[in-house]
Amino acid sequence: GAGVSQSPSNKVTEKGKDVELRCDPISGHTALYWYRQSLGQGLEFLIYFQGNSAPDKSGLPSDRFSAERTGGSVSTLTIQRTQQEDSAVYLCASSYHGLAGPYYEQYFGPGTRLTVT
């Protein structure tokens, strides 16, 4: 079946503008994660959704960042008043927590490459 999809694949925006990044998880996956991958920083966790609620928002770097998930499926990450330090690849992952056993593989999308000029 289809994997995790993200749009747009690339986004160039001017400093101070708002941007919305979209993630479509694998159908049936109840958990959804957002990560950020910056040059030299590796992948950093931003937020985790279980269904439509976000029990862990601890990685959001500032109140300019917000995310929502609707219908237990699509998620949108919004960055308000973008800054140059927001330039990074934003990755979405999903997993299925109905599996027996302790391990829950996270499947990643291709990412959105955000450039703030």
Place this chain on the structure above:
Amino acid sequence: QKEVEQDPGPLSVPEGAIVSLNCTYSNSAFQYFMWYRQYSRKGPELLMYTYSSGNKEDGRFTAQVDKSSKYISLFIRDSQPSDSATYLCAINPWGQAGTALIFGKGTTLSVSS
């Protein structure tokens, strides 16, 4: 000390070489260890995962965990140009659902033909 440390490389080897990629981690209680492969402009894909200490083999790839040293390794035998990618070690600390993975910064590998 960062929770996971990984040498970013780059690492360049000729085709057919044995490659060793390594990470160290800070918390001896961590339980689940993964290796992801990321090709340029793509998302990470899971290569292998292991639980606790020991080795796990899958084709040309072997993942090794030494919990006493807090050291994880990925070995690639008979490396191929198609193995050229960034390799990320990752930890699911307690093996629980809904847990953010902790990633190393990734090692960039280039295999020349």
